[in-house]
Amino acid sequence: MFQTPISTFLNQHFDQHNLSGSLKETLFAVINACVAISSKVRLGALSGVLGEAGSGNIQGEAQKKLDVIANDILINALRQTPTVAGIASEEEDNFVETCEQGEYLVLFDPLDGSSNIDVNISVGTIFSILKKPHSGSLKVDDFLQNGRNQVAAGYVLYGVQTQLVFTAKHGVFGFTLNNHGEFILTKDMFRLPETTAEFAINMSNQRHWETPMQTYIAELLAGIDGVRGKNYNMRWVASMVAEVHRILTRGGVFMYPFDKRDLTKPGKLRLMYEANPMSLLIEEAGGLSSNAKQNILDIQPTGLHQRVAVILGAKEEVERVNLMHA
Ligand code: AHM
Ligand code: MG
Numbered sequence: 573m574f575q576t577p578i579s580t581f582l583n584q585h586f587d588q589h590n591l592s593g594s595l596k597e598t599l600f601a602v603i604n605a606c607v608a609i610s611s612k613v614r615l616g617a618l619s620g621v622l623g624e625a626g627s628g629n630i631q632g633e634a635q636k637k638l639d640v641i642a643n644d645i646l647i648n649a650l651r652q653t654p655t656v657a658g659i660a661s662e663e664e665d666n667f668v669e670t671c672e673q674g675e676y677l678v679l680f681d682p683l684d685g686s687s688n689i690d691v692n693i694s695v696g697t698i699f700s701i702l703k704k705p706h707s708g709s710l711k712v713d714d715f716l717q718n719g720r721n722q723v724a725a726g727y728v729l730y731g732v733q734t735q736l737v738f739t740a741k742h743g744v745f746g747f748t749l750n751n752h753g754e755f756i757l758t759k760d761m762f763r764l765p766e767t768t769a770e771f772a773i774n775m776s777n778q779r780h781w782e783t784p785m786q787t788y789i790a791e792l793l794a795g796i797d798g799v800r801g802k803n804y805n806m807r808w809v810a811s812m813v814a815e816v817h818r819i820l821t822r823g824g825v826f827m828y829p830f831d832k833r834d835l836t837k838p839g840k841l842r843l844m845y846e847a848n849p850m851s852l853l854i855e856e857a858g859g860l861s862s863n864a865k866q867n868i869l870d871i872q873p874t875g876l877h878q879r880v881a882v883i884l885g886a887k888e889e890v891e892r893v894n895l896m897h898a
Contacts, residue, residue, distance in 0.1 A: 580757035582736075582747055589742050594655035598676045598701060599724060601656065603736060605649035606697050606728035607753050609642045609683070613695065613730040622690050630665045630877055631842075638689050639663055642682035642697060650678055657704040660715050660876050662845040667876060669710045676723070677702040677715055681845040684727075685811025694731035696813030700849040701725065715844065715876060719869035725849035727813045737762070737820065739856045744820065762820040764859040768886040770805045770824040772815050780831035784864070784896040812841065816850050816884070820857055825885035827893070829864065839863070839881035843873055847880045860890040864897040 580588075582603070586596050612621050625635040643663040650656045650670060657674030660667040662681040678701055685695040701724040702717050704710070726738025734749035735758075746759030771792055778789065795803035807824070809815055815826045828841050841847050851861035851868040861868045861884035868880065883893045 582755040582757075585745065585747075585757055589740070591740050591742070594675045595701070595723060595740065597655045598653060598678065599738070599740070601649050601653040602646070602678060602680070602699050602701075603728070603755065605646045606736070607734075607749065608645050608649075609697060610728065610730050610734045610749060612641055612645075613638065613689075614734075616692065629663045631662065633686075635663065636683070636686045636689050638695075639683050639686050646680055646682050646697070658710045658715070660844065662842055662877070667710065667712060667715055672707075672709060675704055677704055677710075679715065679844050679849075681842065684813045684846065685809070688809070688811050693809065694729055694811050694814040694817075696727045696729040696731075696811065696817075698727045698813055698846055698849050699725065700844065700852075712876060716873040718872055719843075719848035719851055722848060722852050725852040727816070727849070727853075729813050729817050731814060731817070735817070737817065737853065739853055741852075741856065744853050744857045746820075759821075762853075762857040764820060764854065764857040764886065765823040766858070766887040768823040768825055768889060769802055770807060770822075771827070771889070772807050772809075772819075772824060773827040773829070774808055774810070775806070777831050780833050781829055782832065782897075785827075785829045785893070788893055788896050812846055812850065816853065819859070819885045820853065823886055825883065825889035825893075827884075828882045830881040837879050839879045841880060841882050843868070843871060843878045843880040844876055847882050850882075851884060854884045858887075859885050860887045861885075862890055862894055864893055 612619050621638045625637045625640045627635045650659050654671050655674050656670050658669045658677050660679045680699040684698050700722050724740040729735045736747040736755050744762040747755035748758040791798050791800050792804040847868050854861050863881040
């Protein structure tokens with residue numbers, strides 16, 4: 573007979589972990605907006621959300637209709653949430669000040685993995701929550717806090733199932749959306765194995781990487797015949813949110829390293845909207861995250877849309893990448 577694995581609702585979970593007051597209100601506003609995004613994603617062509625928006629974002633990337641829709645849903649929801657002082661989005665040029673009395677700043681990638689939307693492969697929303705550092709009106713510097721300052725972070729994966737994975741530094745928990753629009757606890761604490769035999773990287777960029785990354789990947793590809801003495805498998809979804817979910821679920825290492833095509837960009841992924849929240853989840857689950865030289869959570873941000881190289885997942889692999897770059 574079918575049984576729900578752990579029939580704890582999100583609200584109960586918050587109570588059990590003493591997550592209350594304005595942090596709870598803020599997280600619920602983000603999560604409810606994601607439920608609305610999920611219903612659009614699920615209907616795809618039936619809700620007219622597929623295809624190009626015909627516009628570009630601050631990152632110089634073409635926006636999909638769903639990028640714009642997800643961004644609007646989140647911004648509208650958070651504007652009406654009095655605990656939220658300000659928001660910053662991967663799709664917006666500047667931050668938005670929403671409520672001067674609010675306590676929290678919410679940063680997000682409204683729809684990560686956009687290139688997958690039209691082909692029905694998993695996409696997701698990634699979010700990061702910081703405390704507003706002072707009362708009074710907001711400046712961009714208020715958002716430029718290092719990743720360790722995050723009070724909560726997570727993502728909602730719009731995949732085969734819609735799943736919420738988040739941490740308020742109380743461990744990493746997973747919830748699955750049921751048919752009534754409720755998130756039910758289905759994973760009580762993700763724990764990441766320290767070793768792995770599975771890696772994720774876009775191999776088509778190989779010729780552009782620096783030598784240490786070339787050497788590291790060559791070692792993995794050599795498998796049992798090389799210095800690592802075991803065979804590795806490779807996966808690449810091109811959706812960081814799906815990649816991180818796989819790693820939290822069954823281990824692995826994910827990399828989007830620096831490459832030499834554009835020396836002004838230290839990587840493809842964004843520190844504030846992607847790397848920081850994912851790094852907090854990975855560390856909370858027992859993994860590690862770095863830009864090959866420094867722990868991502870220790871990087872002092874210099875800009876809202878700053879890019880960064882990302883290596884995250886199983887400790888042994890991230891440490892090996894760091895060692896090769898040392
Ligand atoms: P996006 O936020 O515009 O979707 O870009 C980020 C995505 C990540 O989800 C993914 O890891 C990467 O870009 C995929 O890049 P590539 O096109 O090189 O496969
Ligand atoms: Mg993204």
